[in-house]
Amino acid sequence: MDRIWLITGANSGFGRAFTEAAVAAGDVVVATARRPEALEDLVAAHPDRVEAVALDVTDLAAGRAVVEDVVARHGRIDVLVNNAGRTHVGATEETTDAELRSLFDVHFFGPAELVRAVLPHMRARRSGAIVQLSSVGGQLSFAGFSAYSATKFALEGLSEALADEVRPLGIKVLVVEPGAFRTGLFGNASSSGRIEDEDYEATVGATRRMVEGGDGEQPGDPAKAAAAVLAALEAEDTPLRLPLGSDAVDALLGHLDAVRTELVTWEKTARDTAFES
Template structure:
């Protein structure tokens, strides 16, 4: 049986690649974007499989309406892909409340609202999958990505609990942690106002973000294929880092955390009340 996908940010990057992969598998994709005209070429090529829907994931009031309409027309939603996102560069001190809250609206509150909206339909059928597009920055971080990683850490923590909650109900959760892929993510980045004191630490990150777009080694089509493979597996992983850089960064970070805990284990354990 073909599946029904609901993909946010389907007009570019991973969203477009996942949409194309799902269509190639014979599935139907409800492809959302803030501007549906950016989906015209996909709809023209696959008029019976791609349905464009206007949705800004920060418009949580509209999310319930969109999900209810999709479920009514198709009878089900098999896969939700929370992909819509953007990046931001700035030291924590440089980042304003407005900048931080705006990023959380896109990466945390939007996915949370969409997840809540689709779960009753998935629970009723005791099947479904929720794909959360995180980043290797959802496992580790460095200077300049405080705000971005804060949102991805939050998304991953939420998703880990979600997986425990819905796994017994037949619903899968897959957190995808890409490295550097050619998605245009840095083309739409926002920047905090610079403070000179952070020139040496955040400066290299700013320069990387300004020059890397279009040269990233990762292929979004291969990422989409890996995601479909993981979803089809009998034991879908909770986390799937994608790209050699992501695998190396995440495993290196985990090794560093383990080493630091080992170095401080005696002090850390000796904190109970004396018996």
């Protein structure tokens, strides 16, 4: 049976690559975007396989309405891909409350609402898959990415608990953690206003320069990322987390080594905190 996919942010980058891969596999995709006209070429090429639907994931009621419409018309949603997102650069001190809340709306609250909307249907069928687009920045962070990583850390925390809850019900949860891929993410970055002094120039400034000069130079191929995600979903033992790209794998291995080293260094102090027996 052909699978029914609901993909957010499908107009470009990973979302478009997932849409193309699903169609190539013979599936049907409801591809959402704030500007669905950007998907006209895919709809024209695959009129029986791709539907373009307008959706801003920060509009929670609209997201739930899209889910209900898809289920009403197709009978089910087999795969939900929470992909819509953007990046943001700024020191923690520079980042405003409005900027932080806006990122959480896109990367956390929007996806959370779509998950809540699809789960009753997936539970009823005892099958389905939820793909959460995180980032290597969902497990580690560095200067300039505090706001972005905060949203991805939150998404990963929700997803890890979610996976435990729905695994016995036949539903898979896959957290995708890409490194640098040629998706246009850097070209769509927002940036906090800079404070007047130069204290963050060597740290946050380096990250700003990387983002500003790195668009179009990233080594990762979104089509290969999409193929890897499909392979992971089809595996009998689908992983909870799927890092993508050598840069992501190397960064995460280094981070885990650093966490272990620090934990071992402070293990005795950490353990000596119980009441005396």
